Amino acid sequence: MKRNDKPFWSRVHFVGIAGYGMSAIAQVLAKSGFIVTGCDLNPSVAVEKLSRSNIKVYEGHSANHLSEVDLVVVSSAISPENEEIRKAAEMNIPVWHRAEMLGWLMCGRESIAVAGSHGKSSVTAMLGAILEAGGLDPTVIVGADVVEYGTNARLGGSEWIVAEADESDGSFLKLKPKYAVITNIELDHTSHYPNLEALIDAFADFINLIPSDGIIATCVDCPNTSMLSGVGEAHRVTFGINQPADYNIVELHLDERGASFHLCFRGRVVTGIRLNVCGVFNVQNALAAAAMAHSIGVDPDAISKGLSLFKGIKRRFELVGKMKGKNVVVIDDYAHHPSEVRAAIQSALVLPHNRCLVVFQPHRYTRTLSLHNEFGPAFKGADKVWVTEIFSAWETPIEGVSGKLIYDAIRKSLPDVDVYFVEGMDELVNQITEVAEEGDVVLILGAGDICELSRKLVETSFPEKQADEL
Structure with a gap:
């Protein structure tokens, strides 16, 4: 496949378009002059930026989305049994993996x-x-x-x-x-x-x-x-x-x-x-x-x-703002691997702070099962840690695997650190709001929807997300 060859397609449909890898490619194609559409079970997180590129986004999956499409693009998160994928096969519409489209662009x-x-x-x-x-x-x-x-x-x-x-x-x-x-x-x-x-x-x-x-x-x-x-x-x-x-x-x-x-x-x-x-x-x-x-x-x-x-990227040690009514800095980070957790905490300790309060949402059952023991010592430097239930990322639950595996690993590795297991978002907001003191840093870690917590805690945000706003 040579990119210089004129493609056989001009109308491309992305199934699962809200994912970061999918949405980025979709925007580049749309801005290059192709007609791009997409669908997602939860498209709201990406609709605004995709609409700026004139990309029509449907909520949910339907075979009707393929009525005027030359090519379908999917990610590994999309099942071959998805109704749009099956319909594409019936209509002889080629289906490319996201990486194949990226390969064509490169x-x-x-x-x-x-x-x-x-x-x-x-x-x-x-x-x-x-x-x-x-x-x-x-x-x-x-x-x-x-x-x-x-x-x-x-x-x-x-x-x-x-x-x-x-x-x-x-x-x-x-x-x-x-x-x-x-x-x-x-x-x-x-x-x-x-x-x-x-x-x-x-x-x-x-x-x-x-x-x-x-x-x-x-x-x-x-x-x-x-x-x-x-x-x-x-x-x-x-x-x-x-x-x-x-x-x-x-x-x-x-x-x-x-x-x-x-x-x-x-x-x-x-x-x-x-x-x-x-x-x-x-x-x-x-x-x-x-x-x-x-x-x-x-x-x-x-x-x-x-x-x-360079001003940074979202959810990578992002200085979100300060807590409502308190001089407490809230930082959001995508860390979901023991090495990333360790690096984020050590970076937080460089900032002016009283205590380092950490919230961690485990990501995927398979990762939690494989690496829960390694997660324990990774929280060294934190004064208090809250662990939530696992964000599945569409994985099937594994019997006996929950956020409590990481909670137990932290307690075993760092007996002097206060560790809590909390499942609900509202309870997290209440506990952190009650515990946080002037000068604390709240570090919110995880690749799932735990980022919503930072927005619930913050009253005023940093316009440029820069540390000089501290």
């Missing part, structure tokens, strides 16, 4: 795919900011809403495209980018990967997709990523904070507004960088983005400018 272009267990969305958005600052006018496809865009996609006017590559269902192997970043590799998505070895093998297959005239940038701070150092024919560059690499940083200074450091390439300073988003994990993300940008020839001044202008 084919034949100066394409950069960002893969890895953590940090994909942030690195993708940061690379987009750098390339934009460098005058390359990229198309950017992100798995989260970017503050600067007000949505999760940007249509550029050049051949450059930066996109997040999703390993969760193995679909990133449908992509053939010219350049790629691998941020890190940790066991996750155990419903698809039976063990860590299977996950590492999938990333090895991904690296082998990069052509010999391409570039692969990998993190040496991650042992699992370093295991793949000899894989593939593409030119390899490395980056890391704690281990020797092609790209390192020096003179790192963290503060409540973000970080400053110098980017180095093989021991020589390339440029100084001021990062205006918080957390050591964002320093690592910025290093990944800068390493790839410098490797493809972006001017160092553009790297510095792009990262300094």
